[in-house]
Amino acid sequence: MTALLSIRDLSVAYRRDGREVAALKNINLDIASGERLAIIGESGSGKSTLALAIAGLLPASARIGGRIDWQMSEFRSPHQPSCLRKTPLSGRDIGFVFQDPSASLDPVMPIGKQIAEVARTHLGLGWPQAYARARTLLERVRLPDPGTALRTFPHQLSGGQKQRVAIAAAIAAGPKLLIADEATSALDTIVQAEIVSLIRQLVSEDGMTLLFVSHDIALAAELAERIAVFRHGELVEIGATAEIVNAPRHAYTRALLDAHIGLDAEPMLRRAGASA
């Protein structure tokens, strides 16, 4: 499979209280075009830093070493004429869904306009076509009554509905890569499952590559074909989902699996082949 991007010796450090904090250390990772890859690890392991680095959204103060090489021919589409860019454009080629949809949605702008704006900016559509696209997207993310929903404001929606709108805005320009950074972590279990299923469907319909960032190994296993496990800024293990879940090589991955004891522990244990 073609690599959409190749990460080589990527290191990222932030400055905090006058000293440097290493958030990522010498990461090497290829992401194949069209794959669904999960990045997992506990809080502070560097998952968001990796997602932001890939999207080109790290703060200017971050010290970045190494490189990310993109297969730019993968980004050509009728809407996006090939150009001499060496990196994809965030918002157009890369869609990003954050944990908190309220932070990515403008509270004083109707949601239809927010989605249409993305289509106008990146696809060069006029307002009527951009609104038509926004309506279709609201239908695709299964917001009830999409025609009326175009005129609603974020505060009129539930957390799950807001996240659906944020997803619609993230895919409005037809990105090749969708990054979901803890996109379901703030939602209750049922809504979480619905959003995971929605992401799976949209990614498959649009042929997108998915980077799914989560601290939840069980959720990651539901969605991803491969899982990369991060700890203290290092990539400790990467492999096919079944391998990582059934035969983890690293003690830390085993600990993450063992820690996943709760209401949904049974399917995870069954998948891991436990007898009792």
Ligand SMILES: Nc1ncnc2c1ncn2[C@@H]1O[C@H](COP(=O)(O)OP(=O)(O)OP(=O)(O)O)[C@@H](O)[C@H]1O
């Ligand atoms: N803007 C920043 N300035 C300073 N330090 C930061 C910044 N962003 C992250 N860090 C630090 O970098 C390290 C990695 O953070 P990062 O957010 O990438 O981890 P994470 O695995 O995504 O954690 P979480 O799930 O809690 O967001 C942590 O020590 C964090 O405190």
